[in-house]
Amino acid sequence: MFKGIAVSPGVVVGVAYRVDSVFAPTEKQTLADPSLVDDEIAKFDHAVAVTSVELETFVQKIAQQLGQAEAEIFKSHLQIVNDQSLLSRVHELIRTHQNTAISALQIVMQGFTATFAQIQQDHFRDRLGDIRDVISKIGSHLTLQPNLGPGTVANGEFDHQDQPVILVAHEILPSQAISLGNLVIAGIVTEIGGGTSHAAILARSRGIPAVSGVIGITSQVTTGDHMVVDGREGVVLIRPDSETNSAYRKLQREFFNLKDRLILNRDLPSISSDGTQVELLANINNVTDAQTAMTVGATGVGLLRTEYLFLTHQDVPDEEEQYQYYRQIIEDAPNKTVTIRTLDLGGDKTVPYLGRRNEPNPFMGWRSIRLSFEHPRLFERQIRAILRSGRHGRVSMLFPMITRLEELRQVNLIVEETKRNLRREGVPFGENVKTGVMVEVPAAAICIDAILRETDFISIGSNDLIQYLNAADRDNPKVAHLCEPLSPAIFKVLQMVLEACQRMGTPVTLCGEMAGQPRSVLTLFGLGLRRFSMSPAFVPTIKELLSSVTTAQAERFAHHVLQLKTSEEIRGYLTSRLREVSSTLEVFDSA
Ligand code: PEP
Ligand code: MG
Numbered sequence: 001m002f003k004g005i006a007v008s009p010g011v012v013v014g015v016a017y018r019v020d021s022v023f024a025p026t027e028k029q030t031l032a033d034p035s036l037v038d039d040e041i042a043k044f045d046h047a048v049a050v051t052s053v054e055l056e057t058f059v060q061k062i063a064q065q066l067g068q069a070e071a072e073i074f075k076s077h078l079q080i081v082n083d084q085s086l087l088s089r090v091h092e093l094i095r096t097h098q099n100t101a102i103s104a105l106q107i108v109m110q111g112f113t114a115t116f117a118q119i120q121q122d123h124f125r126d127r128l129g130d131i132r133d134v135i136s137k138i139g140s141h142l143t144l145q146p147n148l149g150p151g152t153v154a155n156g157e158f159d160h161q162d163q164p165v166i167l168v169a170h171e172i173l174p175s176q177a178i179s180l181g182n183l184v185i186a187g188i189v190t191e192i193g194g195g196t197s198h199a200a201i202l203a204r205s206r207g208i209p210a211v212s213g214v215i216g217i218t219s220q221v222t223t224g225d226h227m228v229v230d231g232r233e234g235v236v237l238i239r240p241d242s243e244t245n246s247a248y249r250k251l252q253r254e255f256f257n258l259k260d261r262l263i264l265n266r267d268l269p270s271i272s273s274d275g276t277q278v279e280l281l282a283n284i285n286n287v288t289d290a291q292t293a294m295t296v297g298a299t300g301v302g303l304l305r306t307e308y309l310f311l312t313h314q315d316v317p318d319e320e321e322q323y324q325y326y327r328q329i330i331e332d333a334p335n336k337t338v339t340i341r342t343l344d345l346g347g348d349k350t351v352p353y354l355g356r357r358n359e360p361n362p363f364m365g366w367r368s369i370r371l372s373f374e375h376p377r378l379f380e381r382q383i384r385a386i387l388r389s390g391r392h393g394r395v396s397m398l399f400p401m402i403t404r405l406e407e408l409r410q411v412n413l414i415v416e417e418t419k420r421n422l423r424r425e426g427v428p429f430g431e432n433v434k435t436g437v438m439v440e441v442p443a444a445a446i447c448i449d450a451i452l453r454e455t456d457f458i459s460i461g462s463n464d465l466i467q468y469l470n471a472a473d474r475d476n477p478k479v480a481h482l483c484e485p486l487s488p489a490i491f492k493v494l495q496m497v498l499e500a501c502q503r504m505g506t507p508v509t510l511c512g513e514m515a516g517q518p519r520s521v522l523t524l525f526g527l528g529l530r531r532f533s534m535s536p537a538f539v540p541t542i543k544e545l546l547s548s549v550t551t552a553q554a555e556r557f558a559h560h561v562l563q564l565k566t567s568e569e570i571r572g573y574l575t576s577r578l579r580e581v582s583s584t585l586e587v588f589d590s591a
Contacts, residue, residue: 452504
């Protein structure tokens with residue numbers, strides 16, 4: 001039995017499907033028969049050729065979209081993929097040692113790593129990173145599993161086509177998030193990542209039980225193993241005995257039954273038991289999520305994370321591609337209502353052409369709006385695409401990671417100038433697109449009054465606000481206990497921000513993960529929040545919860561929470577209140 005962090009509720013019993021990094025220290029693999037050598041070399045050469053063509057297109061696109069300077073970096077990737085000494089070394093390993101091509105690549109990579117380890121200069125470290133990128137690209141073509149994302153290989157043969165699997169991986173990269181759609185995934189277990197990491201957000205948005213921070217799990221599980229994932233308790237069992245297996249199967253059935261029952265409320269209004277209206281919106285990453293938002297009964301999209309378009313795009317999406325993509329999402333979204341957030345890359349979400357390698361502190365560094373400011377062409381193109389898409393629905397534009405008023409003013413100037421340009425060019429756009437600020441850096445929360453005077457609306461990004469308030473990395477399981485929403489500091493800050501919005505009459509949404517967690521929601525509703533944006537799978541639960549509580553009751557709960565001094569007290573108090581309000585919904589709260 002393994003214990004990790006419960007990041008997405010529910011119980012699942014199923015079969016493991018392990019995904020390794022191309023560079024995971026696995027045993028050397030050799031070909032079953034020497035007669036396969038030529039085929040293996042041909043397979044490798046094909047993967048190299050495909051990678052080379054891909055890189056050439058990539059370099060051209062980057063030069064067009066971002067500029068020659070950015071494209072230069074990738075020209076060195078082209079040199080690496082065409083480097084004869086690298087290719088012949090792989091050939092030699094396949095021919096003389098009968099290594100599989102992927103194994104030969106791993107050996108070559110290990111050789112480079114050992115050589116470069118002796119050299120301290122940054123230049124060589126970057127070069128090693130470049131080699132790694134290229135080898136990882138070749139590797140993903142070799143495994144013929146590009147749907148698992150770059151740099152990953154499946155462990156062992158397994159026909160997963162029609163069997164739901166429990167995905168086991170060291171980490172799930174944001175770039176893999178969407179392609180996972182091709183596998184039928186019933187559960188997710190990862191070694192790293194916390195409650196608001198991308199694997200967690202992905203799992204929750206699809207309603208898939210998940211546990212993170214399970215150190216060592218990849219070395220214990222083999223593809224095909226039977227497993228249990230308990231996303232309420234953060235427990236993972238490998239090869240359980242038949243008694244345990246049937247006990248968990250029963251829990252799994254109960255959980256599904258409850259979900260099936262809750263989804264029936266999709267057409268009911270979102271109101272508290274005494275009739276206070278609330279808006280339940282969805283956080284989405286792509287078109288499929290927009291459709292899910294509709295099926296669960298969300299009234300709109302409160303957060304579209306546009307970085308997923310960039311993370312999964314072969315190169316850089318241009319203005320037209322972005323426009324078409326936003327338009328499609330708006331057309332599929334409930335009430336054609338979508339809040340589109342501009343790029344929030346950096347931190348744990350990087351694309352090779354934006355963001356620096358080896359940032360010592362990626363979440364505190366060159367991320368999000370900071371990165372957009374340094375790529376004005378890219379930023380302006382995104383704003384143009386969003387403004388143009390604004391003709392097709394009720395669209396708002398949201399700016400992430402705003403830290404100081406100066407940044408907000410700069411953003412406002414850029415938006416005004418972009419509108420002037422569009423008008424001058426005669427390009428139609430949505431004149432009513434509102435602009436808003438994500439309040440997710442404590443500095444912005446503290447200076448909220450000044451911010452509110454210069455923006456149309458705000459959206460509280462509690463995932464980041466919690467990590468920055470507590471100085472605790474949201475992706476690091478070692479500090480996960482400090483990254484929880486149920487704490488005195490976070491509720492005090494939220495109270496301050498919500499009161500300021502009420503005073504100024506500014507619309508406010510909360511779009512962090514706590515908007516879908518029952519105990520937090522009881523308190524937030526009591527503090528006066530009326531717009532919640534969450535992973536679509538939670539909408540039915542939160543609707544049911546709010547319909548079971550009166551406004552006065554929630555206000556009493558919130559008032560009491562604000563008097564409590566420790567997280568433990570808050571957790572205990574809210575758990576009891578939740579049980580009183582609705583005894584069945586506790587299973588959905590993994591916070
Ligand atoms: C947040 O920070 O709360 C948020 C919603 O944005 P993200 O999780 O994408 O950083
Ligand atoms: Mg954020």
